[in-house]
Amino acid sequence: MGMLKKEDAMQFQKIHGQLLRKHHLFSALSDSDLAKLMRGTRVLSVGKGEFLFQQNEEARHFYFVVSGCMKLFRTLPDGTEKIIELVPSNQTFAEALMFSAQTMYPVSAQAVEPAELFSFSNIDYMTLLKSSPDLSLVLLGDLSRRLRMRLNEIEVLSLKNSTHRVVRYLMTQIVGSDSEYPQFDLPVAKRLIAGQLAIQPETFSRIVHRLKEEGVIDMKGKEVTVLDRKALANYE
Amino acid sequence: MGMLKKEDAMQFQKIHGQLLRKHHLFSALSDSDLAKLMRGTRVLSVGKGEFLFQQNEEARHFYFVVSGCMKLFRTLPDGTEKIIELVPSNQTFAEALMFSAQTMYPVSAQAVEPAELFSFSNIDYMTLLKSSPDLSLVLLGDLSRRLRMRLNEIEVLSLKNSTHRVVRYLMTQIVGSDSEYPQFDLPVAKRLIAGQLAIQPETFSRIVHRLKEEGVIDMKGKEVTVLDRKALANYE
């Protein structure tokens, strides 16, 4: 954990360059720019339950998840936490702060599974950005996408009852699959999913129970099978 | 309503150039660029209750509200509508779409008060953008800000009970005022505010009633006075 020595950095880049290349934040960078950026990169390991940063801490870096899963959440006035986002591997987070005067993280970041991260300096990246107009356009597209994702989440949270929220969640998990009986694994613990949907774990459990009873889905552990796609869609 | 003739366009720009200049989408443009952009501008009048566009329509333009107020909302599966944003005068909307491949409006737009709008061509603006890296940075900052606003809204929607949501709403209306007894007008009808908070108008009314009873606020029509700032803050 810490700044890389020069030789390590070269090794590091050879190994992970391709990984980063797949991400839109880095795909538009030239090789030399990417190398330059990586010189300031740190590799971090965050144990399960450990914090990376806390809400209202100064935001100097953004992060790329190599492996594991990070939880971004806000602490509500009553002490409970609201999960804003669960960030799986190969995704970045906290990079949107870089572009505005805001210097505080608006969320806390905690690992829900042991995680490996790359950290990038906001200042370094911004320097690159100023010399690469195309990159700006890519980022604008990215932020715009995120904005629409949030829109979706706001919609989910506004859905009348919890059943609708769960159903909507399941539906989002199977878009793209055109199988008659779509199947997938819950990406995280059920209580975390419940948290994202702003319902209690107990409620989530009961709703799943009912959906199973009605033969709409099956769920064993984290393994979910949709048995009746139409029925699920009609729940909405 | 429609494309402007050349003389009108010049007149138009003289009158409204300053107005637009105050908005970050246009503040970084050179005079000539702004003039170029305005050549494709249309002036629209939308009557109360009239639609500007519907969800899933193709998005070719974004808009600036000169006067009046627009409501952006999504229609939920059960037919009810979820208000995403209320756009007052001197603000733009639907501009974030321009930056990503997405070509459909993710919301419907309707006037809640008779509104005058400018419409701008996405393509024209993007052309300017590609030749003005600084503008991109300004926009990134703007989107980043919006992203945080949505974060706030998600948090509000996650608040346990409706009272907290209303209180939070009132608090956001008085930040910036350091008066002992802050005072403001509700920007739109109460039922719309209730909609934004994802509660029923009846519930909103009852909560306000209780807050008045407890001497925390006073409300006559749209006129709100906070009588006990501390008590309001402590409600959270």
Added chain:
DNA sequence: TCCCCCTCTTGATAATCATCAATTGGGTTT
């Protein structure tokens, strides 16, 4: 001015969901 329409309010009731409590189950450590 009066009338009408729509918002807002207030009341009563039913549905939904959170909370508390106890138990089960699965996975990991010792």
Added chain:
DNA sequence: AAACCCAATTGATGATTATCAAGAGGGGGA
């Protein structure tokens, strides 16, 4: 294998809020 921990489940209860219904207030148009 046993002990343990935490997640998940299930049940019972109470609080919150949506819904339905009816009445009051307010502003704009005839």
